Structures are given as structure tokens and as C-alpha cells.
Amino acid sequence: MVEHNKQEIDRHELMAKYDKESNFRTNLGSWGWVTLIIGTALTIFQLYTAYQGAKVSMVQGAIHLGAALSLVYLLYPIKSSMTKQRGVPWYDALLALMALFTNFYIVYNYEHLINEAIIFGFTAFDQIVATAGILLLLEATRRVVGLPIVIIAMVALLYGLFGNYIPIIGHAGYDWPTLATEMFFSSSSIFGTPIQISSTYIYLFLFFGVILVKTNIGQFFNDIALRLTGRYTGGTAKAAVAASGLQGMVNGSSVANTVGSGSFTIPMMKNAGFKPHFAAASEAAASTGGQIMPPIMGAAAFIMASYTGVPYSEIIVIALIPAILYFSGLFMGTHFEARKQGILGLAKEQLPKTKSLLKRIDLFAPLAIIIGFLLAGKTPTFAALFAIIVAFVISFFRKDTRMKMKEIINLLEEGARTALPVIAACATAGIIAGTVTTTGLGPKIAGGIIDLAQGQFFLVMFFTMIACIILGMGLPTTANYVVTASMAAPAILAFDVPVIAAHMFVFYFGIVADITPPVCLAAYAGAGIARANPMKSGVTAVKLAIAAFIIPYMFLSQPMLLLQGDANVWNVSVAIITAMLGMAAVSASLIGYYIKSLNRVERIVLIAGGLLLIYPNIAISLAGLVICAIVTVVQLLQNKTEKAKKQVS
Structure with missing residues (x-):
């Protein structure tokens, strides 16, 4: 028991070190009841609207964002070193209340904001609320996601304000009242596509992932992977790749999945004979790759469907071949390393028993339901909601997956906590996307990349790749896709390529930033578990995930790999x-x-x-x-x- 608790402490410390979203207050005191109520209410609201039908997009988004930001201020201190202090300071409680007020102002004044304000102009109080709402969002995002995306958003706002002073890529410029109200009271910026998707599809899939973990259904994936691959050469590493890929597509965070799965897979690989840095690298590469694995793809695919106009049910089919190639490359890399080190598979008695797995085969039903319903053309909301219900019901069939009432309530709160970084990142990414759209910056950046490449398609791809990796450093999956799709994809689209191919290109390179040195957070997290050299782990992760750096060039050159063109x-x-x-x-x-x-x-x-x-x-x-x-x-x-x-x- 003591050893188990120590492992949990070590895991939390690693998450807090490499994953900003895990660095929350651990001693809330009586404020824990407040976060429990708000978090549970948010999850129930999301489940209710999934069943009953979503509200008007801005109202749905405002409730979604307001509750999330208030939780951020209650859970995440102004400085990361203050996480162990007891309770919540008065100023954070005040900020939480202000976050609720500014967003619920939209809910209660919706008719005024979309009708009267458009005709007669926004009032001075509207402008104050919009300004406060933007500032509260940026500070909350800094706390839960980190500084990189906040800096990009602030640069976007400054560009919107002072575009008339900027040569070449400038624009007419906006005054602050106009820009602030456009950002906060329209459905094209903060409450644009990213937060609209977050407040419907993404939240449900993240909650589904929480259920899989809390009911130990996720462990079933690990056991299946170990049973299928464990007896072959380097079987422990191959099992880690398979299991982490399965869980990573639901989790949506490379770092969180590396720590979550890695606490089980990395020691197993080290015991089998793999070097620490290799164990860390293979786990990081697989966890990162989980976000390109259909059907869930770390939730960013929902936003891609909206941006490209390609139905989600088609995207998960289109993305399948590149994902298979990526994970094939990982399997091959682990195989050759195992041969090089002389590492054999596990003995039969060390593997999970087939009979035991068959007895638990019903645990695979929730994921099978999602895949089946999406391929059948059902909406992601319906598929996720039904899978959540099935996973919840199945959990009561066994003692090791059954939850008590207290655990169910905590599960509802955990669903909200898990979604906080994604919600904040989506809203802040909306500022960037909104600025790019309203100022016409996207085509200007695309033109700059094309001019730099002198019109050579390969060089355009290369420069776009570099831009996506840089923009993707330190950003969550959904946010880095929104940013790269807004700022980098237009350069690719200037050539005769399918829209989905251009968006998949930037999606891939935004994601691999998590394992690309020098800012390779997933590899650093894996190295922390393995007690390995972080940079060496990052370089090895790139070697293993080399397919991710090659495949995007392949499907842009030959879109038939995405089932486009003459496929x-x-x-x-x-x-x-x-x-x-x-x-x-x-x-x-x-x-x-x-x-x-x-x-x-x-x-x-x-x-x-x-x-x-x-x-x-x-x-x-x-x-x-x-x-x-x-x-x-x-x-x-x-x-x-x-x-x-x-x-x-």
C-alpha cells in the first residue's frame, strides 16, 4: 500500500513538472465542496444538452467557458509554487466569480448582444465586460495551459489593434472597444468553432476517457496489447506501443498519457532489458501517436471536420492508413532495437490469460460502439453519449470496475477537471483564429511562406513543417491544430491539393512537437519515469516516430493515401x-x-x-x-x- 501511494505521488509530481494542467491545488479545504459542485454541475449540463440538444452556440459556449474558468481560478494558483497552500486566496475566489459573471452576462443578455447592440452599438458596460472577459480568459489559460499560447494570443490582439502600423502584412487596424466586443460577443472568435466543438463533442469524449480510467477499463486495453504482442521479440515494447496508442487517442494529451501509461509500461520495458532512454522514447512516441489514431484522434478531428467541411465519419476513415503506417514504423523500430539488444518476448506464464480476457471482452464494447456508430453516420454527440452510458453500466458488472456513489460524484467532477485545459486552450485559440480571419492575416502569412520558398512546393511544405513544429511546442493538441490550421495551412492550400490533405499535414506536424527536441514534453515526462537522459530520450523518440515526419509529405504528394484523387x-x-x-x-x-x-x-x-x-x-x-x-x-x-x-x- 505504501509503495502504491509512493507511485501515485511520483506520478503526480511528474505530471505537475511536465504537464501544466496537472499542477493544481492539492489542499482546497472547504473550497473543495465548491469545486465539486461546479464541476459536477458542468458535467451534468454537458450530458443533459447532449441528450436534450445543445443551446444556441454562444449560450452553450458561455456556460461551458464560464464554469470552466471559475474552476481554473479555484484550482490553479497564480504561481505554480503555491499549489500546496491550504484553501483558495480571496483574490482567486473573486476572479472565479468574475469569470462566471462575464460569461453568464452573455447568457442573460443574449438578445441584446445579437440584436440591439449590432444596430445601436455596444454600451460602455458591454465593452467593460468584454475587456474583463478577455483578460480573465488569458490569465486562466496561462495558469492551466502555459505561457506560449497566451503570448501568441496577445500578439494576435496587438496585431488587431496596431495593424495599420505594420508594413507588408498590415491592415486597417481596430480600436480596442471594437476589437474587444468582436472577440467576446461574436461567434467567430472566443466563441467560435473551437469552443463550439469543445462545448459539444470534445467534452463528452474527454469524459468518456475519464470513465475508462476510473473504471479500470483502460487497464483491459493494456492486457489485450500485452497478450497479443508480449510473446514476440521485444514484446514488452510492442505491447507498450499498442496500449499507449489505444489510450492516447481517447486521452488527448501526449504528456498525460505518457505518464499514465508509462508508469506501467516503462518499468516493464526496463525489466525486459531495454535501456531507460529507449523505454521512455517508445512510450512518448506511442502516446503522441495516439492523437492521430482514429476514431477519436485526441478530439482535434472534430474541429478539423468543421474547418474542412469533411464529415467526421469520413475523416476517421481517411486518417486510418497514415496512422497504420505510423504505428507500423514504431513496431519496426522497437523490433530492431530488441534484436540489437537480444531482448526476447515474455514467457507464456507472464502473459494475461486468454480465458481471463475473454471473460472481460464486454469491456471493449464502449469503444466498439463509438467506432460503429460513427461509421454508421451517427453524430459524434450521440456516439459519445451512448458509449458513456454503456461504459457506466458495464462498470457495475464487476467488483474491480464497480463504483460507489461517492466515486460517481467524484467522476463527474473529474470529467470537468480533465476538460479545463482543453476548454481554456480552445477559447484562447479562438482569439488567434478570429484575428487571422477578421484581419486577413492567414493569406498574408501563406503568401510570405510561398515567397520565401520561391514557389517551390517542396520548400513550402518544409517551411510549413518548421512553422507547425514551432507553433506546436507547448500547446495542447486541439489548440495547436487551430493555430496551425489558421496560420500555416493556407500556404499548402495555395497549391492544387485536397483541403483535408493540407489540414492533416499541419495536424501531424503540430502534434510531433511533443517529441521534437528541444521542447519535447512527452519525452521529458517519459524520461522522468525511466530515470533517463531527457534529451537523449527526445532524440530517440524522433528516430522511432520518423514515420510522422515522412508520411505527411507522402500524402501531400500522393493524396490517394488519404483515399483522395485516383485512389x-x-x-x-x-x-x-x-x-x-x-x-x-x-x-x-x-x-x-x-x-x-x-x-x-x-x-x-x-x-x-x-x-x-x-x-x-x-x-x-x-x-x-x-x-x-x-x-x-x-x-x-x-x-x-x-x-x-x-x-x-
């Missing part, structure tokens, strides 16, 4: 097979082991052949296949010679 069974099948072979070659080269250890020349030749194989063109892929075949023959002959020498000696 047919033959073309897609050939592209997938050659890409898999190429991924294996690239992974082997980066790990430094294929049939046997690779020397420097073999690694260079193999990575070149692998990249040619990955390029979706039959003639080029055949050339890559020949190159890889030559390296394979050389390795086989060397291996045969070495074995013969050992036998003679």
Missing part, C-alpha cells in the same frame, strides 16, 4: 506495401540493426533505399527495393560468414 484498391495497396517496406528500411537504418549490426555505409544506403520505397511511385519504389535488396543480401552473406567462423572456432 483505388490496387494503387492504395501498392502504396501501403512499398511504404511498409520503406519504413522498415528507414527504421533499421536509424536503429543501426537489420539482420545484423549495420555499418555506416549500410545505414546510409538503406535509408536512401527506404525513402525511395516510401515515395508513392512504382518506378521510384522499385529502385528503392533493389537498393534495399542489395543491403539485405550483403547482410545475409556477412551473417552466414560470421556464423561459419564461430563454428570453426
